[in-house]
Amino acid sequence: MLDDELHFLLLRAFNHSNRRIDEAIRRIGLLPGQPKIIECLAEQDGRTAKEICAECILDKSTMTGLLNRMELRGLVRREVHETDKRSYRVFLTKSGRDYATRIAAIMHQADELAMQGMSETERKTLREGLRHVIANIEQEEEE
Template identity: 30%
Template structure:
């Protein structure tokens, strides 16, 4: 690329968009969370499965996919890995032989406080430049944007 091409790319209009900035912040935050979760042998996203189970142990695989906003094959792959780590177990659903339910094991339950600590540390790092009122306003604005996106679940 020529010198002129580099200058144009550096000032590309998409970089001026709020969404571009949000994507960059999300990527950096995800990287921070990933580094902290790695201490416990977890990859980003795996803790989301655990969070759902800490709130409601015994969910069906399809329910997890819906709650996480991912496709069932993605959840299946995540569950296989978590099961291999001894953090969850899958059991047949007594009400539906075609389905299974996912349950935490003792080690899976024991990760709740450490994972919560990872998220707290990542949040502190990510929002260190904001005062408490700015954090609340940012959270309010994110919730408003999120609700405008539609079918994303909590």
Template identity: 30%
Template sequence: MTIKAPGDKDFNLDDSPLYNLNRTSATYTAEMAKALKAVGMDQTQWRVLGLLGDQNPSMVNELARKGVIKMSTLTRMLERMERDGLVTRKAWEQDKRNIQVFITDKGREALEVALSVNASVYKSAVEGLSEADLDQFMKVLKHMRENLNRGPHTPK
């Protein structure tokens, strides 16, 4: 199959890899939102806890960047998560203008629940795919992201 680009004659949206990537991402997000809601959590909390599970503590600006969360949204979420005992925040010793976020024991418990939810959705998403398929898919995604990061993408 020859992939046609938007604007090409005979372009078909359903055959567009980026359209399908976007639809798949939206479907994953919707399924995660439903599954997380069932355990009393939302997407932003899941992202924050997941990031802190990988790197604890983390700087607020890093959580925003890696979690693709607007700073205003993240600030409100961190206030709520701190109130709920999931995280603590404190000024960084080397530069008091930067805030570090720490996951608490209660936050780790919530993360474990979210990880089990994510594992279930993930297993459903990759059902029937081989390890080789997933390896190739990851290579393609990384390559496309590198291409897009080269920018700019304005018509000449």
């Protein structure tokens, strides 16, 4: 049965969660991909585009387009990197920080819905298990 296959369960969980998040994000006027970047910068502002790509699992061309649109909307600003003039650091603007608060609420609601009825121990076990799955796959990709 497919319901016993991890890859299938991960895909179904992702699709359901992503659809719900995507609808909420579009209602506040953001495009797919933009919330990940805002969350990443809210956690650590001033990252380079390369760092954001790695953290958000985005390719360089997608990142460039998203950042261009976000800069035009006044969500982020770019500054030339102090030590590497070929790269730049990305910072949230006040508007970007305001969106970060709204995004955090949307993501929290999605997470709470997904883990509804689970004890804190079950939630912790799920997160640890998923981190383990991710680490296994990332290690294989590096080799």
